[in-house]
Amino acid sequence: xxxxxxxxxxxxxxxxxxxxxxxxxxxxxxxxxxxxxxxxxxxxxxxxxxxxxxxxxxxxxxxxxxxxxxxxxxxxxxxxxxxxxxxxxxxxxxxxxxxxxxxxxxxxxxxxxxxxxxxxxxxxxxxxxxxxxxxxxxxxxxxxxxxxxxxxxxxxxxxxxxxxxxxxxxxxxxxxxxxxxxxxxxxxxxxxxxxxxxxxxxxxxxxxxxxxxxxxxxxxxxxxxxxxxxxxxxxxxxxxxxxxxxxxxxxxxxxxxxxxxxxxxxxxxxxxxxxxxxxxxxxxxxxxxxxxxxxxxxxxxxxxxxxxxx
Amino acid sequence: xxxxxxxxxxxxxxxxxxxxxxxxxxxxxxxxxxxxxxxxxxxxxxxxxxxxxxxxxxxxxxxxxxxxxxxxxxxxxxxxxxxxxxxxxxxxxxxxxxxxxxxxx
Numbered sequence: 552x553x554x555x556x557x558x559x560x561x562x563x564x565x566x567x568x569x570x571x572x573x574x575x576x577x578x579x580x581x582x583x584x585x586x587x588x589x590x591x592x593x594x595x596x597x598x599x600x601x602x603x604x605x606x607x608x609x610x611x612x613x614x615x616x617x618x619x620x621x622x623x624x625x626x627x628x629x630x631x632x633x634x635x636x637x638x639x640x641x642x643x644x645x646x647x648x649x650x651x652x653x654x655x656x657x658x659x660x661x662x663x664x665x666x667x668x669x670x671x672x673x674x675x676x677x678x679x680x681x682x683x684x685x686x687x688x689x690x691x692x693x694x695x696x697x698x699x700x701x702x703x704x705x706x707x708x709x710x711x712x713x714x715x716x717x718x719x720x721x722x723x724x725x726x727x728x729x730x731x732x733x734x735x736x737x738x739x740x741x742x743x744x745x746x747x748x749x750x751x752x753x754x755x756x757x758x759x760x761x762x763x764x765x766x767x768x769x770x771x772x773x774x775x776x777x778x779x780x781x782x783x784x785x786x787x788x789x790x791x792x793x794x795x796x797x798x799x800x801x802x803x804x805x806x807x808x809x810x811x812x813x814x815x816x817x818x819x820x821x822x823x824x825x826x827x828x829x830x831x832x833x834x835x836x837x838x839x840x841x842x843x844x845x846x847x848x849x850x851x852x853x854x855x856x857x858x859x860x861x
Numbered sequence: 862x863x864x865x866x867x868x869x870x871x872x873x874x875x876x877x878x879x880x881x882x883x884x885x886x887x888x889x890x891x892x893x894x895x896x897x898x899x900x901x902x903x904x905x906x907x908x909x910x911x912x913x914x915x916x917x918x919x920x921x922x923x924x925x926x927x928x929x930x931x932x933x934x935x936x937x938x939x940x941x942x943x944x945x946x947x948x949x950x951x952x953x954x955x956x957x958x959x960x961x962x963x964x965x966x
Contacts, residue, residue, distance in 0.1 A: 585892065585955065677932035677949035681931075686891070689919055
């Protein structure tokens with residue numbers, strides 16, 4: 552079967568594109584690697600998406616987006632795309648399970664959390680190093696936790712972690728936070744949160760579980776090793792230092808800048824019939840609200856492209 | 862799938878004969894919940910060779926930490942009471958979990 556629109560990725564951008572495309576009565580397929588949701592699915596609180604009040608969580612918001620897209624007839628499958636062929640009028644995606652054909656493609660692959668890139672990080676992932684506070688927060692009941700980063704995610708998740716941890720220390724490379732002022736105000740009032748300014752983690756160590764971290768002060772270049780409390784035996788390090796776009800699949804096919812896909816205001820890439828939406832494209836603000844807007848624009852442009860070309 | 866807790870972990874996993882898979886998860890771990898249907902599917906397929914179990918870490922946090930599990934998801938393989946292999950965090954996908962299982966079938 553040749554779909555009108557195939558959407559790669561089922562985060563807010565992909566689901567919004569699915570909703571708009573299916574509502575326009577285009578045959579629409581959304582392909583997601585594992586589960587729907589993208590980054591927002593592991594976010595505890597979504598306070599800044601208009602209308603998402605009464606303690607909307609990432610998962611609850613995503614569940615509603617999925618329901619809405621499916622209600623209008625968008626189909627969803629779970630598969631991993633291995634290669635793409637955009638050279639002909641009908642575009643082809645080769646997945647692990649199947650091959651997909653479509654008149655238009657919306658690339659909504661999003662972004663994945665950045666790692667610190669220091670020695671020990673990989674070995675100790677799941678053993679004290681974490682990138683998901685909602686997944687792993689409960690392990691640290693009454694333990695100490697370090698949060699790396701100073702943006703919205705880092706500070707929001709640090710506050711979430713104070714529900715469990717005895718103490719949360721934000722390790723940030725600058726001397727002030729980058730998070731929204733309203734988030735900062737809340738954080739500065741939280742007595743469980745402390746700060747290590749101008750600092751980065753250069754190594755994490757431990758046998759089986761995380762036992763110590765080496766912190767470097769960027770102003771003095773001094774390195775200090777911080778050990779877990781003897782009675783605790785371990786502690787946690789949660790990393791929120793930004794994201795890398797998930798665009799490897801499209802290298803050499805779509806024009807990019809620093810790994811982010813370049814589009815015009817209509818989400819068009821350099822290849823006719825291929826659109827990009829969400830965190831994987833060059834833009835100034837990467838939020839749920841801009842992702843869903845991208846998805847809507849991409850879908851309506853896909854509809855127009857089909858009208859003009861098929 | 863055998864549901865584990867503080868009381869039965871030792872008997873079902875550490876003292877068990879043969880190969881045991883433990884799916885460490887929690888209700889607030891979305892990636893874990895996304896994996897779960899696949900793990901159930903693999904139990905149908907490989908359940909005659911490997912014993913499938915799962916542990917909700919919110920009911921047995923200390924047990925999990927005792928097994929050096931401090932982050933989710935973790936799918937671990939035990940033989941003779943020892944954790945000999947696992948896939949962890951964002952490396953735990955439906956594909957990598959099946960590869961892990963077939964190594965011990």
